[in-house]
Amino acid sequence: MSARSIILALLLCLLFPAATASAHGMHYRVDEKGVSVRFFYTQTDPASYSTYEIFGPDETIPHKTGRTDKNGFVSFLPDKAGTWTVSVAGESDHGLHPKTVTVEIGEGLFVDSYKxxxxxxxxxxxxxxxxxxxxxxxxxxxxxxxxxxxxxxxxxxxx
The missing domain is CATH 1.20.5 (Single alpha-helices involved in coiled-coils or other helix-helix interfaces)
Structure with a gap:
């Protein structure tokens, strides 16, 4: 590599530091948006680590899948208004306990109502x-x- 190429590369790094640094970092943002649904087996027994699927309005492929947290929470950020479906399958000593909840998301992407x-x-x-x-x-x-x-x-x- 010639000295001219090295100087040009260094000059580009000085002129565009964000472009070179962003390739090796992790960025984050905390939003005060979203929907949380909490599932229980009883009033005091959360459905911890139960599997779930979330479907958006008129969607056949899940918007999100995973497991509830240790407190039985499922959280998601809807990307469009309409009826969202959260299906959880909790397993206990007594077998599988499926539950489906529908949540109406309004135009501002906040909860309008839920069943x-x-x-x-x-x-x-x-x-x-x-x-x-x-x-x-x-x-x-x-x-x-x-x-x-x-x-x-x-x-x-x-x-």
Whole structure:
């Protein structure tokens, strides 16, 4: 290599340092965007390290695949508005527990809404109905006990 070529190469490196340095580095950026969905087996037992697939609107190839983190979180950054589907398959001692959640992403690429499980949508109604049914069954049991005691007393009386 001639001295002229070396000087030219050094001059180019001095004039364009970003072009030569960027080829050997890792850059990052922290965005305050994205969607997170958390999966549980129970209220306190996260679906840790469960496999998942995320599909964007009208997509047949997954936008993202992987495993939930140790707290059961799946996070993704949608690139278009529409209905996104997150499918998780958690395995426990009792077998496979698949769950699919749909999330509506609006024009600003933020969550507009998501489909809650039936129990989560109507939890107050379910709890109220449970309390009413419990009180009714308690009332029936007490009446049955009273009727049985009356019947046994009347059967033991001599005629």
């Amino acid at each position: 809650k499980p039936l129990v989560a949508e109507y939890l107050t109604a379910f709890m109220g109905l449970s309390v009413i049914l419990f009180l009714y069954s308690l009332w029936v049991q007490l009446r049955r006990k009273d009727n049985n005691q009356r019947d046994s007393k009347s059967a033991s009386k001599p005629l």
